Amino acid sequence: MQLLPYSISLQYYCIILAITFLVFLIYVYTKNKVICTFPLVGILPQILVNIHRFHDMLTEILHETKGTFVVKGAWFVPIDMLVTCDPANIHSMMAANFSKYVKGPEWRKRLAIFGQHNVINTDFDEWKLHRNTYRAFLTHHKFQELIANIIPDIIDKGVIPVLEHVSERGLMVDLQELFSRYTFDFANMIAIGSNPNSLQIGFPESPFAKALDDAWEAIFVRHLVPESFWKLLRWLRIGKESKLSSGRKVIDKFCEEHISTTKKEAMAAAREDHGASFSLLNCYLTGQAVTGPAPAEKVMRDMITNTILATRDTCSTALSWFFWLLSKNPSVEIKIREELLTTTTTTDQMVMINLVDLSKLVYLHAAICETMRLFPPAPYQSRTPIEPQTLPSGHNVNPNTNVLISAYAMARMASVWGDDCREFKPERWITENGKIKYEPPHKFFAFNTGPRICLGKDVAFMVMKAITATIINNYDVQVVENHPVSPKLSIMFRMKHGLLARVKNRKFV
Numbered sequence: 174m175q176l177l178p179y180s181i182s183l184q185y186y187c188i189i190l191a192i193t194f195l196v197f198l199i200y201v202y203t204k205n206k207v208i209c210t211f212p213l214v215g216i217l218p219q220i221l222v223n224i225h226r227f228h229d230m231l232t233e234i235l236h237e238t239k240g241t242f243v244v245k246g247a248w249f250v251p252i253d254m255l256v257t258c259d260p261a262n263i264h265s266m267m268a269a270n271f272s273k274y275v276k277g278p279e280w281r282k283r284l285a286i287f288g289q290h291n292v293i294n295t296d297f298d299e300w301k302l303h304r305n306t307y308r309a310f311l312t313h314h315k316f317q318e319l320i321a322n323i324i325p326d327i328i329d330k331g332v333i334p335v336l337e338h339v340s341e342r343g344l345m346v347d348l349q350e351l352f353s354r355y356t357f358d359f360a361n362m363i364a365i366g367s368n369p370n371s372l373q374i375g376f377p378e379s380p381f382a383k384a385l386d387d388a389w390e391a392i393f394v395r396h397l398v399p400e401s402f403w404k405l406l407r408w409l410r411i412g413k414e415s416k417l418s419s420g421r422k423v424i425d426k427f428c429e430e431h432i433s434t435t436k437k438e439a440m441a442a443a444r445e446d447h448g449a450s451f452s453l454l455n456c457y458l459t460g461q462a463v464t465g466p467a468p469a470e471k472v473m474r475d476m477i478t479n480t481i482l483a484t485r486d487t488c489s490t491a492l493s494w495f496f497w498l499l500s501k502n503p504s505v506e507i508k509i510r511e512e513l514l515t516t517t518t519t520t521d522q523m524v525m526i527n528l529v530d531l532s533k534l535v536y537l538h539a540a541i542c543e544t545m546r547l548f549p550p551a552p553y554q555s556r557t558p559i560e561p562q563t564l565p566s567g568h569n570v571n572p573n574t575n576v577l578i579s580a581y582a583m584a585r586m587a588s589v590w591g592d593d594c595r596e597f598k599p600e601r602w603i604t605e606n607g608k609i610k611y612e613p614p615h616k617f618f619a620f621n622t623g624p625r626i627c628l629g630k631d632v633a634f635m636v637m638k639a640i641t642a643t644i645i646n647n648y649d650v651q652v653v654e655n656h657p658v659s660p661k662l663s664i665m666f667r668m669k670h671g672l673l674a675r676v677k678n679r680k681f682v
């Protein structure tokens with residue numbers, strides 16, 4: 174009777190001993206080595222042991238290898254990986270020799286949940302078509318009118334009521350969640366022309382937003398392990414992979430519903446002879462002068478998802494790190510407040526800023542750039558050469574090489590940003606004449622560089638400056654002491670536990 178439990182526990186102890194011994198061996202083997210490649214499994218054990226500090230591990234290796242290193246393929250990982258944060262390499266791949274490097278089919282498979290037919294996931298002619306469409310939409314004068322209306326509207330009706338609610342009651346608020354909802358509502362307005370009002374007291378659950386979060390985390394793993402492995406995880410329904418297929422359905426349903434509603438509204442607007450609201454979807458359906466003939470529904474779906482992703486996750490991530498950095502650097506917040514005094518008008522209720530004045534806020538702009546230098550919302554870019562190439566660092570790459578660029582590591586290289594590279598110093602962005610200093614985009618890589626440079630950079634600054642100016646003008650933000658702040662293991666640099674803070678209206682401070 175005793176034999177069975179006894180043998181199970183013996184097996185159990187043997188397994189624990191074996192794992193402990195294995196971890197010990199990995200530790201001894203990796204202790205004094207910069208890169209540790211193992212037979213069959215390559216660098217995977219080193220990644221797994223350091224997974225909790227993945228970004229810093231890569232930074233340390235890149236520091237030791239002067240900005241570029243190669244991990245040779247193994248049985249388990251049959252392609253070579255070149256990791257770089259060298260601005261010269263980045264310029265060569267993303268700008269000078271742009272046509273020789275593609276995102277490629279691997280990238281498309283990893284990001285398939287967001288669709289195959291959008292500006293982010295395509296190469297060559299299809300990409301050009303989407304990019305031109307997108308540019309025509311973003312540079313249209315009606316787009317400028319649209320954002321000049323919706324940004325203050327969402328701040329007024331969404332952001333301020335939530336902040337007043339928590340301020341009056343002394344409650345904690347997750348600022349990352351607040352920013353995600355602010356940018357989600359904004360992104361929906363430009364993509365589909367309707368506001369989901371996700372920014373409400375109590376933060377009602379949004380399955381669509383949740384599906385996007387899960388997707389980023391799964392995509393991160395897909396960048397680290399070979400296709401066969403993540404496909405196995407998907408098949409076994411393990412981890413975030415298990416959530417991708419249901420997430421895909423949520424995203425599809427969301428887009429289908431909106432395409433159908435917007436179609437009806439566009440038809441009603443045409444019947445009643447008044448203009449439909451300006452949005453990407455509406456342009457596709459009715460405004461061919463902007464976006465060309467209406468594409469297939471799957472293209473509209475993918476471009477809508479793309480717009481929401483490109484806006485929500487990037488801006489809200491940058492905003493969260495911005496307020497965290499301010500909490501660590503109160504002198505920067507004081508300077509931003511001083512600058513804001515020169516541009517604001519006080520009403521009975523609130524200190525407001527006019528959107529046209531945002532461009533005058535040089536110090537605020539510099540502080541946001543400095544945030545994205547240190548914490549780029551999209552910290553990694555990946556490319557594959559279509560033919561053998563030699564990089565300025567002397568490394569050779571070929572179609573069997575996956576190139577990974579780390580913008581996070583680049584910010585921490587003294588050779589690129591100077592000895593104070595790890596410090597938060599908005600001043601490094603300001604010229605002697607008090608203007609924003611130009612840094613080439615292959616050095617300040619947060620928005621990418623070359624022909625695929627971000628199309629929404631100016632919009633992003635407007636969205637971010639409008640909310641930061643409103644909050645800093647009107648509220649004191651205290652990040653909750655000892656709240657753990659670390660990045661998620663995700664392709665977006667989001668905070669793992671959000672950013673808990675107390676916010677107090679300054680009238681009462």
Ligand code: HEM
Nearest residue numbers: 292304483484487488550551619620621625627628629633
């Ligand atoms: C802080 C905010 C933002 C950051 C850091 C950011 C960063 C980036 C990066 C790194 C890329 C290159 C992606 C890749 O090649 O895989 C990109 C592309 C793009 N971004 Fe942004 N972005 C931001 C906001 C926005 C906004 C608000 C929009 C639209 C309104 C936008 C639209 C786009 C588009 C359309 C592309 C695709 C460009 C192409 O592949 O040709 N972005 N962005």
